[in-house]
Amino acid sequence: MKIRILFLLIILNTGILFSQSRKYLIFDLSGVNGVGAISFDSRFNENNKFGYKIGVGYGTEFHSDQQHFYFTPVKVYMPVNNLQYHSISIPAHLYYQVGSSNNFFEPGIGICAVYTNYTHRAGNGAGYFSYAHIAYRHESSNVPLMFSLGFELPFYTPGAAIGYGVGLSAFVNIGFKL
Secondary structure: OHHHHHHHHHHHHHHHHHOOOEEEEEEEHHHHHOOOEEEEEEEOOOOOOOOEEEEEEEEEEEEOOOOOOOOOOOOOOOOOOOOOEEEEEEEEEEEEEEOOOEEEEEEEEEEEEEEEOOOOOOOEEEEEEEEEEEEEEEEEEOOOEEEEEEEEEOOOOOOOOOEEOOOOOEEEEEEEEE
């Protein structure tokens, strides 16, 4: 059954990749991804203001007696001193663009799957959470670039194995039109 679902998703994604809509390869800095991510962004069709974005991100967290920092979608529940933790995330969200042909307000909602090399409250390194997405987006009409900045806010997701996410996460994105 899992192979059938995976095969169906591959066929669906291939059709979406070759559709006639605005598509971008995006480099994400911060946000629910952690340190950063590489994402694919597209609208459902050229004249539609609905779109989606899916990517793969990396996060890290470090603890010691003197310092603590984290750039990861989830925080270590019971940290051990002098260890660096890592996370891989797969965020995906749907958005709607409000605005003119180049400048948009972009509200959205998404879900992020996460795998870490440490355990959460539920006892394993895998989990997911939902998040709200709010951004300003500029798509250049004469240069094949896009730029966006905004905030993502993880919120409680029933059934998720993750205790809590980062609070309000600011992000910056730069995309190249495909």
